[in-house]
Amino acid sequence: xxxxxxxxxxxxxxxxxxxxxxxxxxxxxxxxxxxxxxxxxxxxxxxxxxxxxxxxxxxxxxxxxxxxxxxxxxxxxxxxxxxxxxxxxxxxxxxxxxxxxxxxxxxxxxxxxxxxxxxxxxxxxxxxxxxxxxxxxxxxxxxxxxxxxxxxxxxxxxxxxxxxxxxxxxxxxxxxxxxxxxxxxxxxxxxxxxxxxxxxxxxxxxxxxxxxxxxxxxxxxxxxxxxxxxxxxxxxxxxxxxxxxxxxxxxxxxxxxxxxxxxxxxxxxxxxxxxxxxxxxxxxxxxxxxxxxxxxxxxxxxxxxxxxxxxxxxxxxxxxxxxxxxx
Numbered sequence: 001x002x003x004x005x006x007x008x009x010x011x012x013x014x015x016x017x018x019x020x021x022x023x024x025x026x027x028x029x030x031x032x033x034x035x036x037x038x039x040x041x042x043x044x045x046x047x048x049x050x051x052x053x054x055x056x057x058x059x060x061x062x063x064x065x066x067x068x069x070x071x072x073x074x075x076x077x078x079x080x081x082x083x084x085x086x087x088x089x090x091x092x093x094x095x096x097x098x099x100x101x102x103x104x105x106x107x108x109x110x111x112x113x114x115x116x117x118x119x120x121x122x123x124x125x126x127x128x129x130x131x132x133x134x135x136x137x138x139x140x141x142x143x144x145x146x147x148x149x150x151x152x153x154x155x156x157x158x159x160x161x162x163x164x165x166x167x168x169x170x171x172x173x174x175x176x177x178x179x180x181x182x183x184x185x186x187x188x189x190x191x192x193x194x195x196x197x198x199x200x201x202x203x204x205x206x207x208x209x210x211x212x213x214x215x216x217x218x219x220x221x222x223x224x225x226x227x228x229x230x231x232x233x234x235x236x237x238x239x240x241x242x243x244x245x246x247x248x249x250x251x252x253x254x255x256x257x258x259x260x261x262x263x264x265x266x267x268x269x270x271x272x273x274x275x276x277x278x279x280x281x282x283x284x285x286x287x288x289x290x291x292x293x294x295x296x297x298x299x300x301x302x303x304x305x306x307x308x309x310x311x312x313x314x315x316x317x318x319x320x321x322x323x324x325x326x327x
Contacts, residue, residue, distance in 0.1 A: 011023045011024065011025070011039070012024060012025050012026040012036075012054070012055060012056040012057075012058070012075075013054070013055045013056075013077070014026070014034070014036050014046070014051060014054050015051070015052040015053050015054070015077070016046075016050055016051060016052060017049075017050055017051070017052045017081065017082075018050075022038050022044070023038070023039050024036055024037045024038040024039045024041070025037040025056075026054055026056040026061075026075065026101070027043065027101070028098070028099055028100045028101070028111065028138075029048065029063075029096050029098065029099035030098050030099075030100075030111065031216070031249065031251055031260075032047060032048050032213070032214075032251060033045045033046065033047060033048065034046045034047075034048050034051050034054070034093075035111070043327065045291065045292055045326070047258075048093045048094065048096070049082075049093075049094075051082070051093055052081045052082065053077040053078050053080075053081065053082075053083060053084055054075050054077065054084050055075060055076060055077045056074065056101070057074050057075075057076070058074075059074075059101045060072060060073055060074065060101065061073065061074070061075055061086070061099055061100065061101045062098075062099070062100055062101075063075075063086055063091070063096060063098070063099040064096075064097040064098050064099075064174075064177050065091060065095050065096060065097055065177075066095050066096075066097050066211045066212060066213065067095065068176075068177040068178055068211075069177065070174075070176075070177050071086040071087050071089075071091070072087070073086055073087050074086070075099075078090045082094065084096075094213050095213075097177075097211055097216070100138045110135060110137055111135070111136045111138075111326075111327065112133065112134055112135035112136060112326070112327055113133065113134050113324055113325065113326040113327070114131075114133045114324060114325050115131065115132050115133070115294075115296055115298075115322040115323065115324035115325070116129070116130065116131045116132075116322050116323065116324075117129075117130050117131075117320055117321045117322030117323065118130075119320075119321070126153055126154065126155050126156065127153070127154040128151060128152070128153050128154075128163075128320070129151075129152045129154070130149070130150065130151045130152075130298075130320035130322060131148075131149070131150055131322075132147070132148065132149035132150070132298070132322075133147065133148055133149075134146070134147040134148075135147070141173055141174050142171060142172060142173040142174065143172045144169070144170070144171050145168075145169070145170045145171075145172070146167075146168070146169045146170075147166075147167075147168050147169075147170075148165075148166065148167045148168070149164075149165070149166045149282070149298075149300075150162065150164060150165040150166070151163045151164040151165075151300075151318060151320065161191065162189060162191070163190075163191050163192070163318075164189060164190050164191070164192075164300065164316075164318060165187070165188065165189040166186070166187070166188050166189075167186065167187045167188075168184060168185075168186040168187075169184060169185050169186070170182060170183070170184040171183050171184070172206065177208075178207055178208045179205065179206070179207050179208075180205070180206050180207075181203075181204070181205055181206070182202075182203070182204050182206050182220050182222070183201075183202065183203045183204075184200075184201075184202050185199075185200065185202075186198075186199070186200040186201075186202075187199055187200075188200070188280075190302055191231065192302070192313070192316035193302060193304050193307045193308070193313075193314075193316055194230050194231045194232070194307055194308040195228065195229075195230060195231075195308060196229045196230060196231055197228070197229050198226055198227070198228045198229075199226070199227045200224050200225065200226050201224065201225050202222055202223065202224035202225070202243060203223060204221050204222015204223065204243070205220070205221065205222060206218055206219060206220035206221075207219055207220075210248075214250060214251060214252060215248065215249070215250045216248070216249045216250075217246065217247065217248045217249070218246075218247050219244070219245065219246055219247075220243070220244075220245045220247075221242065221243060221244045221245070222242075222243065223240060223241070223242060223243075223271075224240070224241045224242075224243050224268065225238055225239070225240055226238070226239040226240075226241065227239070230308035231308070232308070234308065237272075239270070239271075239272060239273060240270075240271040240272050241268040241269060241270055241271060241278070242268070242269045242271065243266050243267070243268050243269075244266070244267050244269075245264065245265070245266040245267075246263075246264070246265050246266075247262075247263070248262065248263050248264075249261075249262040250262070258287070258288035258294075259285075259286070259287055259288075260284075260285075260286050261283075261284070261285050261286075262283070262284050263281065263282065263283040263284070264281060264282055265279065265280075265281040265301075266279070266280050266281065267279050268280070273306065275305070275306075276304075276305055276306045277303075277305045278302075278303060278304045278305070279301065279302065279303040280301075280302055281300070281301040281302075282298065282299070282300050282301075283298065283299045283301075284296055284297070284298045284299075285297050285298075286324060292325055292326050292327065293323065293324070293325055294323070294324045294325075294326070295321070295322070295323055295324075296321070296322050296323075296324050297319065297320070297321050297322075298319070298320050298321075298322065299317065299318070299319050300316075300317070300318045300319075300320075301315070301316070301317050302315065302316045302317075303315045303316075
């Protein structure tokens with residue numbers, strides 16, 4: 001039997017399986033991590049198998065489970081280790097897909113990551129800087145997900161080349177725990193394929209197709225409108241495509257080193273350019289070296305069956321290494 005102490009009206013409580021009790025503020029549960037801000041300390045990212053139970057009685061939370069159930073309300077402690085109680089039911093922490101609380105100001109519900117790396121080749125005198133960042137801003141029924149990545153080369157003679165850039169803002173709305181409409185706007189640049197810039201606007205519908213304690217996957221499809229400019233000065237008309245996007249996030253954290261593997265691959269089928277197909281993808285493998293910091297390798301892949309400059313080829317693959325921080 002778990003004996004619970006009296007609670008403060010202004011604090012949340014986290015009990016660890018080793019008997020430690022932490023007073024502070026429960027922020028979220030996502031991809032197996034309980035985010036908890038201890039009083040007088042920084043935000044802690046605690047692996048869920050180390051948590052015995054939780055109590056957060058001041059604010060309302062939204063929780064989605066791996067079984068597709070959705071709960072709203074206070075988080076109460078359970079007498080069973082590894083569980084919490086919401087809406088009169090005990091839920092195992094391993095079955096929690098996401099949990100977030102809500103209060104005034106969307107920037108109070110921000111999670112994200114940042115990574116950067118640099119490489120230099122002495123013989124060619126070329127250095128490459130790669131950076132990427134991703135945020136997740138959550139509200140009761142929707143999420144905003146901005147992301148950006150770029151690869152910039154610094155060449156001999158002080159010339160700078162913006163090789164590859166990608167900026168994307170996606171908005172998701174939960175119709176049900178498994179289905180959601182999605183809209184996005186994006187900017188892309190890929191000199192290897194002869195693309196100076198591509199502006200995209202898309203609208204579609206998505207579904208969570210795999211939800212387990214270690215793997216999350218979702219598929220999104222719809223219609224996208226592109227406006228393109230190429231290195232030879234040509235511009236495209238409004239191009240329409242049908243995208244099919246698959247995102248997979250797998251992670252393992254029971255060992256001393258936290259390892260995660262994520263990939264997003266989007267295949268585009270041309271509508272007014274019949275027969276044209278494109279593929280844009282990003283795959284990342286990360287190892288946590290110390291709490292919240294990781295080393296990672298990211299592979300960017302692109303394919304265009306009808307590139308704007310045929311001499312540049314139809315595909316491009318870039319591999320970059322970096323050091324990342326999650327918050």
